[in-house]
Amino acid sequence: MLQTMARLLTLFPQLASGLVLTCLLCLGAPLSPAWADQPILSVAGPLDQGEPATFSLADLKALGMQTITTTTPWTGDETPTFTGPLLRDVLAAAKEAGRRLTVTAKDGYSVQIPFMDAADWNVILAIEMDGAPLDPTTYGPAWVIYPYDTNPILITDLYQERSIWKVVRIDME
The missing domain is CATH 3.90.420.10 (Oxidoreductase, molybdopterin-binding domain)
Structure with a gap:
């Protein structure tokens, strides 16, 4: 159980950034310069x-x-x-x-x-x-x-x- 929780905690930053990006796109946030191409x-x-x-x-x-x-x-x-x-x-x-x-x-x-x-x-x-x-x-x-x-x-x-x-x-x- 501790190993599973430790693994989830290491994945949390990736999951959180993906969730934030998805929310920004859904809310219509302007495209950043990184996506200009x-x-x-x-x-x-x-x-x-x-x-x-x-x-x-x-x-x-x-x-x-x-x-x-x-x-x-x-x-x-x-x-x-x-x-x-x-x-x-x-x-x-x-x-x-x-x-x-x-x-x-x-x-x-x-x-x-x-x-x-x-x-x-x-x-x-x-x-x-x-x-x-x-x-x-x-x-x-x-x-x-x-x-x-x-x-x-x-x-x-x-x-x-x-x-x-x-x-x-x-x-x-």
Whole structure:
């Protein structure tokens, strides 16, 4: 019995740290820099020769960060600043092209976005809002954001329905 208790006590720090990490992730704690290199997005398409392209937060930041300060129907009266790479730059880095994107969230919800939206508008794949990483329990890891306040056409339901959050996958057709 003493040996069993002694063994449990030696394992306690590992168990405790695993439990704390699990709790932080469940509560939506922001990802630490140590996880910045973990894949958060995959992009697949008709040009794929094997595995889809994957991107970590660091990879997405390396594509060049753009900012959009705009009102949205989801952020109340505030006008947040969103930061992330242009969607067209993400697709170019994945070496993908097509006519339509299927963008999928963590929970399996997906939307269709014409490829031309990425070409015609400065749509970003936001990974930060107001300088902080997107919270994985609300909008993160990534959120498709149009520059709504730049053109009245973008304030319509058609474009707002394409602003999917919790994005983890993009498929090209």
